[in-house]
Amino acid sequence: MSDLHVYDTTLRDGAQQEGLNLSVADKLTIASHLDELGVGFIEGGWPGANPKDTEFFARAATELELKNATLAAFGATRRAGGSAATDPLVRALLDSRAPVVTLVAKSHVGHVERALRTTKAENLEMIRDTVTFLRGEGRRVFVDAEHFFDGYAVDRAYALEALRAVFESGGEVAALCDTNGGMLPGQVWDVVTDVAQSLGLTGLDAGASGDARLGIHCHNDTGCAVANSMAAVDAGATHVQGTINGYGERTGNANLVTVVANLQLKVGQQVLEPHRLQESTRISHAISEITNVPAYSRQPYTGASAFAHKAGLHASAIKVDPDLYQHLDPKHVGNDMRMLISDMAGRASIELKARELGLDLDPLRDEDSALVQRVLATVKDLELRGYTFDAADASFELLLRREIDGALPPFFEVESWRVITDSQSDGGALSEATVKLTAGGKRVLRTGEGNGPVNALDHALRLALATAYPEIEHLELIDYRVRILDAAHGTDAVTRVLIETSDGETTWETIGVAANILEASWMALVESVTYGLLRAGVPAR
Ligand SMILES: CC(=O)SCCNC(=O)CCNC(=O)[C@H](O)C(C)(C)COP(=O)(O)OP(=O)(O)OC[C@H]1O[C@@H](n2cnc3c(N)ncnc32)[C@H](O)[C@@H]1OP(=O)(O)O
Numbered sequence: 001m002s003d004l005h006v007y008d009t010t011l012r013d014g015a016q017q018e019g020l021n022l023s024v025a026d027k028l029t030i031a032s033h034l035d036e037l038g039v040g041f042i043e044g045g046w047p048g049a050n051p052k053d054t055e056f057f058a059r060a061a062t063e064l065e066l067k068n069a070t071l072a073a074f075g076a077t078r079r080a081g082g083s084a085a086t087d088p089l090v091r092a093l094l095d096s097r098a099p100v101v102t103l104v105a106k107s108h109v110g111h112v113e114r115a116l117r118t119t120k121a122e123n124l125e126m127i128r129d130t131v132t133f134l135r136g137e138g139r140r141v142f143v144d145a146e147h148f149f150d151g152y153a154v155d156r157a158y159a160l161e162a163l164r165a166v167f168e169s170g171g172e173v174a175a176l177c178d179t180n181g182g183m184l185p186g187q188v189w190d191v192v193t194d195v196a197q198s199l200g201l202t203g204l205d206a207g208a209s210g211d212a213r214l215g216i217h218c219h220n221d222t223g224c225a226v227a228n229s230m231a232a233v234d235a236g237a238t239h240v241q242g243t244i245n246g247y248g249e250r251t252g253n254a255n256l257v258t259v260v261a262n263l264q265l266k267v268g269q270q271v272l273e274p275h276r277l278q279e280s281t282r283i284s285h286a287i288s289e290i291t292n293v294p295a296y297s298r299q300p301y302t303g304a305s306a307f308a309h310k311a312g313l314h315a316s317a318i319k320v321d322p323d324l325y326q327h328l329d330p331k332h333v334g335n336d337m338r339m340l341i342s343d344m345a346g347r348a349s350i351e352l353k354a355r356e357l358g359l360d361l362d363p364l365r366d367e368d369s370a371l372v373q374r375v376l377a378t379v380k381d382l383e384l385r386g387y388t389f390d391a392a393d394a395s396f397e398l399l400l401r402r403e404i405d406g407a408l409p410p411f412f413e414v415e416s417w418r419v420i421t422d423s424q425s426d427g428g429a430l431s432e433a434t435v436k437l438t439a440g441g442k443r444v445l446r447t448g449e450g451n452g453p454v455n456a457l458d459h460a461l462r463l464a465l466a467t468a469y470p471e472i473e474h475l476e477l478i479d480y481r482v483r484i485l486d487a488a489h490g491t492d493a494v495t496r497v498l499i500e501t502s503d504g505e506t507t508w509e510t511i512g513v514a515a516n517i518l519e520a521s522w523m524a525l526v527e528s529v530t531y532g533l534l535r536a537g538v539p540a541r
């Protein structure tokens with residue numbers, strides 16, 4: 001295992017993201033996930049700055065059983081002109097009982113003079129006093145040198161002096177912060193190389209011999225936070241900070257999952273045990289659920305689209321060897337390869353998608369080859385008419401199964417449907433839908449009401465199927481999206497409806513396209529229920 005520190009600040013710097021608000025319980029759950037991922041340090045927040053973070057540390061001390069990670073409490077150096085021993089915020093850091101304290105300290109003269117409104121000498125004293133005090137109280141002390149790169153550009157000697165003050169007082173890590181996120185990888189590499197040489201800290205040996213490490217903490221304002229972190233490690237940093245999914249203020253922090261995967265799978269530094277890295281997709285998504293920030297599908301390594309292939313030519317090469325169009329095997333990070341079906345698909349895309357769905361087609365069999373060709377032609381024709389199968393995987397599976405003998409049970413047969421909407425005396429409107437179909441060997445006619453026509457159709461369809469297929473009770477329509485495809489036609493335009501359905505375990509998307517919005521909605525609804533029955537393994541009745 002590499003000795004490099006993997007330091008997570010999701011619960012502190014990540015929580016500074018606009019719109020992200022974590023309860024204490026959320027923070028405790030996220031900390032457990034981070035521990036499971038195998039990060040070395042979890043920065044839990046700033047005790048004393050707000051009651052929530054103070055409570056987090058109090059509860060963490062009794063409720064959180066960390067198996068891998070060490071908890072760090074974040075705070076600032078003592079106030080100018082005061083003393084660390086009597087500073088209430090420094091006291092709160094001690095009270096947190098976290099074994100590591102990470103202090104934010106100024107290293108930029110402009111910030112010392114204009115933000116702290118103190119002297120350069122007093123700022124160095126604030127660092128020395130606070131680090132010495134906390135070390136004396138038995139804490140490991142890390143220091144985030146705020147605005148280090150900008151400060152280095154203005155006054156290199158002073159920026160280095162601030163770092164010396166950290167190490168001379170017993171600080172273990174000085175993390176160079178690109179606080180404003182404006183750096184580029186070459187600049188970071190040059191500065192870290194110079195700092196490491198100037199302070200005699202080169203590579204992991206420095207950590208081993210002198211218990212002194214350079215760290216890196218990057219923000220993503222140039223879109224380079226991960227690249228900057230990699231450059232810093234390459235130049236000698238042995239402690240890397242970041243957040244899960246790149247959460248953070250403004251454009252976010254370095255995405256720690258990406259940094260770790262890069263270090264492990266590209267640079268060959270084993271910073272996590274391989275079986276833990278394989279949990280990174282699951283954990284990244286689990287944390288998205290808690291933060292309520294939708295997972296970014298194009299996130300490197302762990303995004304749902306990170307190994308999704310749409311182009312037919314790519315699929316044809318992948319059929320021979322997935323490595324031909326993938327930078328690595330997605331299993332290293334617990335992700336999966338997926339084929340997307342669209343008008344950019346070729347025969348290979350259909351074959352691979354069928355295999356992904358457990359429907360093996362043999363291209364050497366004339367029958368299968370003709371089927372693949374037929375499905376491909378249908379997909380291209382439907383996409384021309386407004387379908388988009390890469391957003392409606394379930395509808396593609398149904399299309400494919402309809403072509404394969406016996407692959408789609410004939411669950412029900414729709415005879416007709418109708419909706420009417422009445423204005424109400426209170427000013428609202430109520431819809432009523434009637435559906436006629438045959439299911440379970442019986443002709444059924446049911447009426448459903450709803451606050452809109454699609455809602456009414458959904459109710460009527462479920463009522464009509466309920467006797468033959470009580471299993472549909474668990475299906476829930478969770479999203480309904482409409483897009484007008486040819487805006488120039490106004491109300492004559494073609495409408496595309498995408499419906500997302502859940503059975504409580506998984507979700508799937510189905511599509512309907514028609515000139516009439518209700519017809520498009522009905523198509524997507526019927527597909528949604530049909531797919532739900534298929535997934536449940538229900539036989540046709
Ligand atoms: C780059 C970063 O992300 S660092 C982390 C930033 N995170 C946060 O700010 C979130 C938590 N912050 C808070 O809850 C509050 O700002 C608190 C509790 C820390 C302080 O609140 P207040 O006492 O009301 O002060 P306020 O926020 O207005 O100003 C901060 C004070 O700290 C001082 N300060 C700023 N950085 C440092 C530092 N590294 N060391 C010591 N003092 C500092 C400022 O000069 C200012 O002092 P002043 O009150 O004499 O003007």
Ligand SMILES: CC(=O)C(=O)O
Nearest residue numbers: 104144146147177179
């Ligand atoms: C400390 C910190 O979060 C920063 O300087 O960006």
